[in-house]
Amino acid sequence: MNKIAITGKGGVGKTSIAAVLSILFSKEKKVIAVDADPDSNLAASIGFPEPGKIVPISEMKDLISERTEYKNGFFKMNPKVEDIPEKFCPEFNNIRLINMGVMKKGGSGCFCPENALVKTLVGHLLLQRDEVLIMDMPAGIENLSRGTAASVDAILIIVEPDIKSIETARRIQILCKDLKIKKVFAIGNKVTNTDDENYIIENLKDVEILGFICYDNFFRNFKGIISENNISIINQIEKIKLKLGGIQ
C-alpha cells in the first residue's frame, strides 16, 4: 500500500494528516508528497524551508512550453516528465514535494498544455515511481478524477464527528465504487470522546475505519515539528500508518 490519496470535506485535517504520514514514512523510505490542492499548504505543514518560494508545476511556464510545444502550433499531450521531480521539485528530509498548482477546468481548458503536463506527471508518479506517494487532494469530490483515483492503492477519507463531513465521505465512497476502487478507508479526526467515535462508526457503516485521531490544540497549525506536546497525536497517526502497511 504505497500510493495513497487523502480526501474529504474542507478543513477536516487532510493536509495535516498527509504531512504527518509523509514524515513518518520518510523515516524508512523515500516519499513523494503531492500537493494537488490549488490552495497549497502541504509544504509548510511538512516543514519545508521557505514553502512560499516553491513554484507550482502549473506555473512553470518555460518548462510547460518547452515540454509540450510542437513546431506546427499544436501541443504534445504526452510530454516528457521523468526528470521533472529531481530537476524542478524540492527535497527535504527524504521527502520530495510536488506542488501541482491550479488545473484549468472545463471546456477547452481541459486540453491546455498546463493540464497535459500536470496530468502526465501525476500518471508517471503513480505508475512508474516506486517511492511511497502521499497525495493531498483538494476538498470535496470533484477532483477525484478517474485517472488519479484508479491508479492509487488506497483512498483515505478524513471525517470529523459532524454530519457534513460524513455526507461528503459517503459521496466519495459512492464515487469510488463507481470507479471500482476497492481500497477505500476512513479516518476519524478531531474526536473528543468515544461518543464522537461511535457517531462516526454509526454513520459510516460501509467504510472500514482505520483509526481515530483526537482533537488536540497542540496539533493545530502543525508545521512539521514533532515534539513532546504533539507526540500523542503523532502516535495515533503512526498506528494508522502501520495498518496501511499491513494492507495488501
Ligand SMILES: Nc1ncnc2c1ncn2[C@@H]1O[C@H](COP(=O)(O)OP(=O)(O)OP(=O)(O)O)[C@@H](O)[C@H]1O
Ligand atoms: N486532530 C486535530 N486537532 C486539532 N486541530 C486539528 C486537528 N486536525 C486538523 N486540525 C486543524 O484543523 C485545521 C484544518 O486542518 P487541515 O488544513 O489539515 O485540513 P484540510 O482538510 O487540509 O483543509 P482544506 O480543505 O482547507 O485543505 C487546521 O487549523 C489544523 O491545524
Ligand SMILES: [Mg+2]
Ligand atoms: Mg488542505
